[in-house]
Amino acid sequence: MHSQRLIQFVAITAITSSVFANPVPPREPIDNLPRGAPLVTDEVLLLDAPAFQTGEGGEWTASVRMFTHIRQVQSKIISKAVTTAIEALGIEIGDKVSNVLERSKLFFAIPRGGISVDLDVAGCGSASMRVGETSKMGLLERSAGIGACSGSSSVRSISGYAPGFFKGRSFEALIFQSPPSGFGIVSDVDDTIKVSHVLDKKKNMQAIFVDDHEVVNGMPEFYSKLDGELGNPAWFYLTGSPYQLYPSLRKFIFEAYPKGPIITKNLTVTDIPSIFQNLSDEDIFGNYKVTQLEKLRRFYPKKKFITIGDSTQADPEAYAEFARRYPDSIQCIFIRKVEDADNREERFREAFVEVPESKWKVFTEPSEITELDVASGQCS
Known part of the structure; x- marks a missing residue:
């Protein structure tokens, strides 16, 4: 016990010293700290998770994601x-x-690898489940059984606990349960529901880090209508933004749009300017979205998905590719035209080749799609 506390004290001292020696500390992991349960010097970011049925007996599995890092000194x-x-x-x-x-x-957090945590899910049958270990970069993504869940609630809390010298601290998130069938809505974030100016580096950085997040006019109303008319659809927000922006994106989305898990990219960026380079790589961006859509389809094999994106990057191409691979899994595809993006009709025709025209629509104002009967398959 004393030796572990000594290691923790030394770690705190070293980290504090490095902060004052280097105002923007490097993100390389610290490998000489104990692995296992979080130390008092550690923080855990637990992300909201989708949950899906995995057995005839009402068993559920959650796709758990988290990031562990050294507690940051405010300076x-x-x-x-x-x-x-x-x-x-x-x-x-x-x-x-x-x-x-x-x-x-x-972005300046020092990752902690090898961390495992015990998690509890409210109202579900499994005892505390241990998830871990986190990777060298402090990341973990894995499916974990949560047992049979009681009641009719589709949103449950998932929580864990980390020790402290004088007082421990808890961390928590939400689990969104949804059955294999019904509707699922997969929404892009930047320039689809949030004004992000993806095509302008300076404005994009300002929107990411400085300005208060701003909704795209008309989209909250459209999403509210879909939520009410589709019979409790499952919502998923699929963004090319890195997990480091998750807390601010979550707050914005939960205040303006129907709640659901936010799927971010595990980018290991090391400085602020490199974020734009990662976000603007359309090949990586498109492949990432197709991969995540296929994962959601594995979780919910009988769902009909409505995918919503914009024309700044590869949303049309990614959604169309998914529709070609799994035509029975797509209900509608909606693409918002963004000013100064490639909005040529030829681009969309090429992107959606072999996808029925009745399945997709490109729009400028949300009012163009608000009155569509999406539940019955009216997409254009």
Whole structure:
């Protein structure tokens, strides 16, 4: 016990010293700390998870994701370093310093690999389930059985606990249960439901780190209508943004749109400018979305999916590829035209080759699709 506390004290001292020596600490993992349960120096980011049925007896499985890292020291030195990095891109921060610090801090978190945690799911039959270990970069994604769940609730809390010197701390998220059949709605985020200016590097960075998140006009109303008319559909938000932006995206989506798990990319970016390079790689972006759609189809093999995206990147091509591979799994595809994107009719015709025209629609204003009877298959 004393030796473990000594290691923890040394770790805290080393981390604190490195912060003042290097205002933006490197993200390389620290490999000489104990593996297993989180230390008092560790933080756990548990992401919301989809849950799916895996047996005739009402058994459920959740797709659990988390990120573990060294607890970050709040420092004026770090604050200055981060704001300086943002301003170096020609972006004015003004009175939005708190936004910048909140959204950027996980990019400078030092990962902790080899961490396992015990999780409890409210109202489900399994005892505490141990998930882990996290990878060297502090990431974990795995399916874990949660047992048979009581009651009719489709949203449950999943929680864990980490020790502390004087007081431990808990971490929690939500599990969204959904049956194999029914409707599933897969929505892109940037420039589909959130104004992100993906095509303009400077404006994109400002939207990511500085400005208050802004909804795309008309999309909350359209999503509310879909939610009410499709009979409790499962919602999934599929974004090319890295997991480091998950907390701010979650807050934005949960306030403006129907709640559901947010699927982010496991990008190991090491500085703010490199984010744009990762987000703008259309080949990686498109393949990533097809892969995630196929995973959702494995979870929910009888669902009819409505996929919603925009024209800035590879949404048309990715959704069309999924529709060609699994035509019975697609109900409708909606693509929002974004100004200055490649909105040529030839592009869309080429992207949706062999996909029936009745299955997809490109729109400029949400009012063009709000009155469609999506439940009966009216997509255009």
